[in-house]
Amino acid sequence: MRQSHGFKQSCEQEDKMSEVKYVKDSQVEMTELILPSDANPLGFLLGGRLMHWIDICAAMAAMKHAGKVVVTASVDELNFLCPIKIGEVVILKASVNRVFRTSMEVGVKVFAMNPLTGEVRHANSAYLTFVAIDENGKPVPVPPIVPETEDEKRRYEEALFRRQQRLRHKEELKNARKQGPKNL
Numbered sequence: 001m002r003q004s005h006g007f008k009q010s011c012e013q014e015d016k017m018s019e020v021k022y023v024k025d026s027q028v029e030m031t032e033l034i035l036p037s038d039a040n041p042l043g044f045l046l047g048g049r050l051m052h053w054i055d056i057c058a059a060m061a062a063m064k065h066a067g068k069v070v071v072t073a074s075v076d077e078l079n080f081l082c083p084i085k086i087g088e089v090v091i092l093k094a095s096v097n098r099v100f101r102t103s104m105e106v107g108v109k110v111f112a113m114n115p116l117t118g119e120v121r122h123a124n125s126a127y128l129t130f131v132a133i134d135e136n137g138k139p140v141p142v143p144p145i146v147p148e149t150e151d152e153k154r155r156y157e158e159a160l161f162r163r164q165q166r167l168r169h170k171e172e173l174k175n176a177r178k179q180g181p182k183n184l
Contacts, residue, residue: 023152026065026096030057045084054126058106061094062130066142070130078126084112098159102139103131105159
């Protein structure tokens, strides 16, 4: 009986992995009001606080896509384009750009909004990689993602380029370590 249940669960998991998902299905939006406790002495949002929110927003998009618990594997790029002030609203928008086997690249775009004027400006962009894991902390396959719009297709292709860069960089570090500390 137990084996049969395990077989059924295994088949259901395989069916779930073969189902196609779309970028729009992974989209998440978060909003945060900048309070004095979020800011530095100059009244601007702390970079670390924003990084925390970016990680949360991206993780929600990855979990939504994978249907599994995910862990942050890397943060590739985090570009601070303009300061965000106390009293402004931060809008974070995340979606899965591309799926590999057990990992996903998630893009997050951050906007700052003046709630009194409605003015919105692009404040930050980030790319994070997440790995889906099972209850034992082991990586598990993630369903493929299908980009539909031109923007989604562009992000899908760029994600592969960023992944290749990450892997190349990882290999270069590994080789440098083998050659000794003066090469690092």
